[in-house]
Amino acid sequence: MDIQRLTYAELARRLERPAAQASSDFDLIPGLKSLPEEALRPAAVLVPLRQGPDGLQVVLTRRSRHLRHHPGQIAFPGGKIDDDDGGSAAAAALREAEEEIGLSAAETDILGTLAPHHTVTRFRVTPIVARIPADFVGVPEEGEVEEIFEVPLSFLLDPANLQIQSRVWQGTERRYYVIPYGPYYVWGATARMLKGFADHLGVA
Numbered sequence: 591m592d593i594q595r596l597t598y599a600e601l602a603r604r605l606e607r608p609a610a611q612a613s614s615d616f617d618l619i620p621g622l623k624s625l626p627e628e629a630l631r632p633a634a635v636l637v638p639l640r641q642g643p644d645g646l647q648v649v650l651t652r653r654s655r656h657l658r659h660h661p662g663q664i665a666f667p668g669g670k671i672d673d674d675d676g677g678s679a680a681a682a683a684l685r686e687a688e689e690e691i692g693l694s695a696a697e698t699d700i701l702g703t704l705a706p707h708h709t710v711t712r713f714r715v716t717p718i719v720a721r722i723p724a725d726f727v728g729v730p731e732e733g734e735v736e737e738i739f740e741v742p743l744s745f746l747l748d749p750a751n752l753q754i755q756s757r758v759w760q761g762t763e764r765r766y767y768v769i770p771y772g773p774y775y776v777w778g779a780t781a782r783m784l785k786g787f788a789d790h791l792g793v794a
Contacts, residue, residue, distance in 0.1 A: 591791065591792065591793055593645065593646075593743055593744035593747055593748070593791075593793065594644060594645035594742075594744045595645065596645070596646060596743070598639075598641075598699075598701065598721050601639075601646075601701055601702075601719070601791075602701040602702060604702075604790070604791050604792075605701055605702025605703070605704075605719060605790070606702065607790065609703060609704060609705040609706075609790065610705045610786065610789060610790060611705065612705055612706045612707065612708055612714070613705060613706075613707045613708070613782050613783070613785075613786050614707065614708040614709075615707075615708065615709050615710040615766070615778065615779060615782070616708075616710070617782065618754060618764075618765035618766060618767070619762070619763075619764060619765060625708065625712060627714065629712065630708060630712055630713060630714035631670060631712060631713050631714065632670070632671040632677075632679070632682075632713070632714050632716070633668065633669060633670050633671060633682070633713040633714065633715045633716070634668050634669075634671055634679035634680070634682040634683040634686070634715065634716045634717075634718055635665070635666035635667065635668030635669075635683055635686075635715055635716075635717050635718070635783070636666055636667050636668055636683040636684065636686065636687040636693075636698075636717075636718050636720055637666055637704070637717050637718065637719045637720065637783075637787065638666075638667070638687065638691075638693060638698070638720055638722045638726075639701075639719065639720065639721055639722065639743065640721075640722050640723070640724055640726055640740065641721075641724045642724075642740070642742070644742065645742060645743065645744055646742070646743040646744075647740040647741065647742055647743065648740060648741050648742075648743050648746055649667075649691065649693075649722065649726070649728065649738065649739075649740055650664055650665065650666065650738075650739060650740070650741060650774075650776070650780075651664070651665055651666070651667055651690060651691060651730070651735045651736075651737065651738055651739075652664055652665075652735070652736045652737040652738075652739070652774070653665055653734065653735065653736065654733060654734055654735060654736045663777075663778070663780075664774055664775065664776045664777070664780055665780055666717070666780060666783070667683070667686050667687040667689075667690040667691050667693070667735075668682070668683055668686045668687070668690075668715070669682065669686045670682070670713070672685075679703070679716035679718060680700055680703075680718050683716075683718040683720075684698060684700075684718075684720075689731055690730070690731045690734060690735050691728040691729065691730065691731070691735065691738050692728055692729030692730075692731075693722060693726065693728070697722065697723050697726075698720045698721070698722055699720060699721040699722075700718060700719070700720045701719045701720055701721055702718075702719050703716060703717070703718055703719070704716075704717040704718075704719060704783065704786055704787055704790055705717075705786050705790065707779055707782060707783050707786065709779050715779065715783070717783050717786070717787070719787070739774065741771050741774070741776075745769075745771060746769055746771075746776070746784050746787075746788075747784065747787060747788040747791065747793050748788075748793070749788065749793065751769050751770075751771075752767060752768075752769055752781070752785060752788075753767070753768045753769070753770070754766070754767060754768070755768045755777070766778050766781070766782070767781035767782050767785055768781055769781050769784060
């Protein structure tokens with residue numbers, strides 16, 4: 591598949607396929623399993639896609655280095671599904687994207703949903719893939735988002751750019767996916783969800 595020539599219509603068609611089994615932060619740790627569904631808190635992220643001159647671009651954020659949780663990490667806009675979201679992952683993802691990067695829900699077209707991802711922090715995260723305006727200019731939420739930037743979708747979904755690295759965490763070696771891009775280090779849950787995106791599209 592030529593990701594650089596992927597159209598929104600083709601992407602939406604492929605996203606109509608049933609989502610695969612949920613992924614987990616524990617996928618690469620032998621002997622460890624994700625928590626049961628009932629022990630996980632529901633959350634959602636938006637995977638915003640903007641049409642650029644050389645194909646689709648993915649909008650990502652760098653979290654503020656002053657945050658208590660995941661400071662400085664690369665992430666999709668998103669967060670917990672609140673009561674006001676009516677249990678809807680899409681509603682939560684759109685609300686969080688508006689708060690974090692100034693993306694208007696009225697100008698966002700949801701294309702489909704990817705398989706959920708279970709995090710080590712006990713969240714069940716549902717990625718919502720969406721088309722956003724080609725002329726979108728992000729406005730970072732003060733205090734939470736340090737930077738908004740873009741990476742070509744073709745780069746993020748290319749298996750040649752996906753690495754597996756490891757570190758010792760709480761006395762145990764933890765292996766995780768990484769997608770380095772220039773000065774940016776996409777890793778952990780974000781990298782794993784991007785791998786799930788590639789798998790869903792059948793990128794080889």
